Amino acid sequence: MAKLILQSVLFQGKKQDILISGKKFAKVGRPLTERDWDKAEVVNCDGLAIVPPFYNGHTHAAMTLLRGYADDMPLQQWLTEYIWPFEAKLTAKDIEIGSRLAVLEMIKSGTVFFADMYWHREHTMKVVEEMGIRASIGVTIAENLGTSGRIEENMKFIRNHCHESERVKLVVMPHSIYLVGEKLFKRCAKVAHEEGLVLHTHLSETIKEVRDCKKQYGCTPVELLDRYGVLDDNLVAAHCVHLTQNDMSLMADAGSAAILNPCSNLKLGSGVPKINQMMDAGILLGIGTDGASSNNNLDMHEDMKLVSLLAKANGRADALPAGEVLNMATAHVAMAFNVPAGVISEGFLADALLLDLKNERLNPLHNLESNWVYAADSSAIHSVICNGKFVMRNRHVDGEEDIVKEANACALEIASR
């Protein structure tokens, strides 16, 4: 098995040699033996610190093609006049190109995993495989986003392809309670359980969704999922902006995870998630960026800091310390999607960021964790490791200029179609 030694890397306050064997951390915090050094690739990490990379709990990668295409307008106008007409023109090839730009951006901002939801997923999957990171790709199930034949096709795709790749998993993704009815939602949950896949959905994103649900079903969206019997520890729900206290208790008791997407929620005017109450209720909280058309980037660091600020905003400066919000952006998301990663520890998958300790924002070094969470931006990231391999070295990703150029040309051409 390939061996990689990160020599003299700063970890937990001291310089250490860390051994990666194959795709996992093999020795962390223990002295290496002569045998460990034998035939290992040794990377000098003097002046670098190791921290867990980001795991993006909810996004739509290929939507990077729509970055900056429409902003600063009411949701309905934004969707109907700009986003949907643009999306209607997207081909499978476009989605491949957009996904490649997205994965590049993620790597450069320290993300090695994303939970995706979009069309032509095979093309996104191919890009993730090629570029060396991880993803849980949502196979979207929706009743009015296609024919019922499409639903069958998607279910078949799940059954046939869910265990093909080591780094790229599928998740069953009933779009939302407003696009998927009881029978189909239950079927999705059943398929997910049978195949050992996560069930991922949009939940309580807007006031309108909650109001419409109450009108139609007499209960909140979370209560509806509970009624369906699908609110359990296999469910990962994105957004969760408008939860009631009862919703929070239900989710916590069920062990369902919530993925906060504050930047998208604020920018679209959807509201501010009740982070403190959700924490107090005991819900497993992760963080995602949502798509680049509403964020407008895929920078987990930015959403992480925003979660932290929103939790503290009103008289709670001691709420959500740096280490906890970092967990939400790393280990919690990995946990929610059943990826044994997000922690620099023996036996976990060897995913990591190497931070450049010369970066001005990581200094002075009173507290690396605080500096990383509250002060840094992507410029502090020197290298990115996923599954035991470098996917970025010294801020460079192979082929990045071509990826950017191709995506730009593609997006401008779509806009002119």
Add this chain to the structure above:
Amino acid sequence: MAKLILQSVLFQGKKQDILISGKKFAKVGRPLTERDWDKAEVVNCDGLAIVPPFYNGHTHAAMTLLRGYADDMPLQQWLTEYIWPFEAKLTAKDIEIGSRLAVLEMIKSGTVFFADMYWHREHTMKVVEEMGIRASIGVTIAENLGTSGRIEENMKFIRNHCHESERVKLVVMPHSIYLVGEKLFKRCAKVAHEEGLVLHTHLSETIKEVRDCKKQYGCTPVELLDRYGVLDDNLVAAHCVHLTQNDMSLMADAGSAAILNPCSNLKLGSGVPKINQMMDAGILLGIGTDGASSNNNLDMHEDMKLVSLLAKANGRADALPAGEVLNMATAHVAMAFNVPAGVISEGFLADALLLDLKNERLNPLHNLESNWVYAADSSAIHSVICNGKFVMRNRHVDGEEDIVKEANACALEIASR
């Protein structure tokens, strides 16, 4: 006069040649003549776009030494157990070293001006002069932060030094309504008017400040300044988190400027500024970062995006378009501090950022302004120009490694004193 031509730089949607003559923009958007090209330094800007740099409306530069020293605790504990004891140990030399790290960080994140407030200001002024950017340095006046002799000394300093430097100005800075009484506040305003200096103060930062003021004076802090007769278009007030509708009307009518510091306000649990109401009232709004001990960086881009998100958060996706919030972080602050800059236009001071159009977050290029405001971070900044001269080229600032190293050693040594 030295001439600099930015050749083929992207500006307002097309590639242009921009002429800088001495410290000002001389030709923007007009064809250059043979005479313009004669003896000019020509910089090839193909692949770069020009945008205004940031002007930081309120900070405490030397507090970078305290970055990460204490976080995630109640305000009183933070101040009394950590910040004040650390600050009590700071020497003039420490403040020079901390200011140098701060100015480096500002340049690297695209800021060319800051309004400062701290001690040993001569040392901060020296650093700003050396490093080539601008500042309005607050000479702090406070009744219980020193003896009355200190007040006289500071007033004398203002009279003697306020017109010495082109790039480094003084501002008269009565600390706040709780540290400066009526007589002294009026005297500060008088000195400011006589010397043609801006009057800068902290205002309505916390609920406690407002409550205490109401108890002591029977009115809000803004009303108190109005009563003192110092609420006019020469006043720049930092924070302004807890304004009433009447406060906003008073400030708007008086032409006083407010500097929003949302990142600091949220992190310290002080509250969320009422951005939309302040805009609706017609107050000139600028943005600042506050000090690095409460932010924890000096990145204006981060605060700019946060202002934008907070304005949109609750059902107002069309509030505060990208161009407007960019103005708040650039031209508005320059205007508030009487610096004829912040606009890429003939006759204005030649301050600018060159953005790297290859940066993944500036692509696809549907809308550069949107990409810059909503998607980018400091990694997109290629070069920084201040007063007609490069202060950063191709992401490098002269001496940066030494500045970082010295500041780190200094801060850790202070902590161990």
